[in-house]
Amino acid sequence: MATRNTTQPSGTLFDTLLAYANRITAPSPSVKEPAIRRRIHILASLLLVVIVLGILGVVLSNLIAPASDPGEQLTVTISTFLIVVIFCLSYALSRTKYYLWGAVVSVGYLVLAVTVSVAAVPENLNTDLGYLSLAVLLGGILFSVRYTLLLIAVTTIAGILLPALHPDVTLSDAINILLFNFIMSGLIAVLVVLRERDISQIEQQATELVKAVEDAKSANLLKDEFLATMSHELRTPLNAIIGFSEVMMMGLAGQLEEKGVHTTKRIHHNSQRLLQLIDDLLDISKIEAGRIDLVNIEIAPQELLADMERTVKPQADEKELAFIMKLDPNLPGTLVGDKQRLGQIMINLCTNAIKFTDKGSVTLSLRYENEQAWCIEVMDTGIGIPLHAQEFIFDKFRQVDGTSRRAFSGAGLGLAIVRELALVMRGNVTVSSKVNEGSTFTVTLPIIRPSKGG
Amino acid sequence: MPIDYPNTCFLLVDDEPDSIEIVEMLLSSKGSKVVTASNGKEGLALFKTETPKFVLTDLSMPEMNGWDFLINLREVESTKTIVIAVTAHAMDGDKERVFSAGFDGYIAKPLNMFSLLDDIEKWLD
Numbered sequence: 001m002a003t004r005n006t007t008q009p010s011g012t013l014f015d016t017l018l019a020y021a022n023r024i025t026a027p028s029p030s031v032k033e034p035a036i037r038r039r040i041h042i043l044a045s046l047l048l049v050v051i052v053l054g055i056l057g058v059v060l061s062n063l064i065a066p067a068s069d070p071g072e073q074l075t076v077t078i079s080t081f082l083i084v085v086i087f088c089l090s091y092a093l094s095r096t097k098y099y100l101w102g103a104v105v106s107v108g109y110l111v112l113a114v115t116v117s118v119a120a121v122p123e124n125l126n127t128d129l130g131y132l133s134l135a136v137l138l139g140g141i142l143f144s145v146r147y148t149l150l151l152i153a154v155t156t157i158a159g160i161l162l163p164a165l166h167p168d169v170t171l172s173d174a175i176n177i178l179l180f181n182f183i184m185s186g187l188i189a190v191l192v193v194l195r196e197r198d199i200s201q202i203e204q205q206a207t208e209l210v211k212a213v214e215d216a217k218s219a220n221l222l223k224d225e226f227l228a229t230m231s232h233e234l235r236t237p238l239n240a241i242i243g244f245s246e247v248m249m250m251g252l253a254g255q256l257e258e259k260g261v262h263t264t265k266r267i268h269h270n271s272q273r274l275l276q277l278i279d280d281l282l283d284i285s286k287i288e289a290g291r292i293d294l295v296n297i298e299i300a301p302q303e304l305l306a307d308m309e310r311t312v313k314p315q316a317d318e319k320e321l322a323f324i325m326k327l328d329p330n331l332p333g334t335l336v337g338d339k340q341r342l343g344q345i346m347i348n349l350c351t352n353a354i355k356f357t358d359k360g361s362v363t364l365s366l367r368y369e370n371e372q373a374w375c376i377e378v379m380d381t382g383i384g385i386p387l388h389a390q391e392f393i394f395d396k397f398r399q400v401d402g403t404s405r406r407a408f409s410g411a412g413l414g415l416a417i418v419r420e421l422a423l424v425m426r427g428n429v430t431v432s433s434k435v436n437e438g439s440t441f442t443v444t445l446p447i448i449r450p451s452k453g454g
Numbered sequence: 455m456p457i458d459y460p461n462t463c464f465l466l467v468d469d470e471p472d473s474i475e476i477v478e479m480l481l482s483s484k485g486s487k488v489v490t491a492s493n494g495k496e497g498l499a500l501f502k503t504e505t506p507k508f509v510l511t512d513l514s515m516p517e518m519n520g521w522d523f524l525i526n527l528r529e530v531e532s533t534k535t536i537v538i539a540v541t542a543h544a545m546d547g548d549k550e551r552v553f554s555a556g557f558d559g560y561i562a563k564p565l566n567m568f569s570l571l572d573d574i575e576k577w578l579d
Contacts, residue, residue: 228543232543235542235562235563236470236563239470239473239476239563239564240472240476242564242565243476243565244472246567246568247476247479247567252479252480252483
């Protein structure tokens with residue numbers, strides 16, 4: 001309830017006052033039940049605010065219109081406190097889920113105010129109106145400066161209009177204006193309540209949002225678990241397929257005929273493709289969930305190329321393509337980066353290049369760009385990529401030929417992974433290509449030098 | 455081409471018979487003695503009687519998993535045994551967990567028979 005004002009002041013003077021009161025009326029440790037303790041705390045704070053405001057109101061109304069006898073003083077005091085209580089109660093209620101009761105209280109007050117002002121006999125009002133006016137303005141300032149300004153504007157207009165509308169009124173124009181103030185104070189309360197109702201709705205939405213975020217988090221955890229389980233379950237049968245086909249290729253399950261060797265190789269090749277697909281799918285979902293942790297170590301660029309010699313060259317050899325590797329001598333001898341992920345970028349780009357090249361060469365260069373950047377560049381002499389397709393080839397599951405009759409297999413995840421990894425490494429990837437001449441993919445990455453002495 | 459290692463006894467522990475059979479075929483072809491178990495408990499019993507030099511074990515298994523198997527094995531071994539985790543848990547961090555548990559090596563399934571022989575040779579040296 002009102003306790004949250006200490007942490008979330010909404011800016012009105014009342015909230016500030018309540019926050020101070022909250023600090024003063026620390027909950028008594030003797031009350032064990034937390035809910036009851038909280039309620040006592042809130043009521044004590046409200047009571048403190050009511051007392052302070054009430055005394056302030058009485059003092060100020062006496063300054064403006066001093067009471068002529070003890071009876072009148074009592075009336076002034078009771079009236080002031082009553083108004084303060086009504087204001088505080090409706091406002092405090094309006095900040096809770098009981099805001100409708102806040103509205104009821106303030107509307108009740110408005111009705112009372114209108115009734116009093118209509119039934120008022122001018123002679124009796126003369127001295128009481130001073131503090132009423134003060135209470136109104138005080139309430140306005142306490143709860144909303146904006147509505148107070150509105151009030152002043154309306155009363156000024158009313159002050160001009162009322163005497164004109166009521167030429168027979170015997171009291172001064174000022175009293176009419178003050179009466180109007182009285183009614184307007186009720187309006188302030190109603191408006192404040194309405195505004196606070198909006199706030200409580202917003203707060204309710206905020207609570208729902210927090211819940212939604214928590215749900216999403218737990219859904220993400222489930223997804224992680226699911227991915228780990230799927231990875232495990234898919235690998236187990238694949239292990240058997242790949243393992244048995246390798247054992248057969250090694251001739252350990254009896255010597256195979258030429259046709260048998262061919263068939264086994266196809267089984268092996270396709271199961272490797274399936275494995276790659278599983279790895280790519282797991283990778284892309286991990287990257288998209290922002291769960292890639294780079295393991296940055298010191299790497300010599302030639303090490304990276306040596307790895308490619310092992311993994312990529314056999315693929316190029318199989319298609320009788322030249323696989324050329326170039327190392328820029330201007331590159332620093334040691335770079336800091338995630339070796340495995342850099343390897344993945346190079347493998348994906350090279351595999352892609354080999355797939356779409358039927359004759360000629362695939363060139364992998366590690367190039368020095370400037371003080372801040374270096375590049376992994378893969379150039380092929382393949383079929384090329386038409387300009388319109390260059391925009392989407394980095395999207396998931398996209399190939400230039402998206403039809404089912406396409407000539408090239410693959411899920412279209414390799415380049416998407418390259419782009420995501422480049423972004424994670426604070427770099428980017430670009431492509432330039434001419435149909436039937438070839439394509440060049442360039443991944444530009446920041447140069448991270450090893451820290452000296454480290 | 456990897457050399458034969460006929461004097462080495464291997465213990466394979468895995469609840470997947472297929473996984474065992476593949477590696478058994480490969481190692482038997484090298485003339486090695488191979489004993490197999492389908493969980494950590496059986497593996498431990500075999501370890502005590504056969505005292506293999508080299509152990510390849512799965513991690514997720516019924517009765518006794520690979521992690522507990524390793525702990526028990528380390529308690530009873532008289533000389534240092536090479537224990538390699540062979541697992542289909544190939545997500546980030548799995549490898550690190552395996553090494554910090556005290557395994558001597560980590561191989562992700564699916565196994566590559568060609569590189570498995572290279573790896574075994576490396577570990578045997």
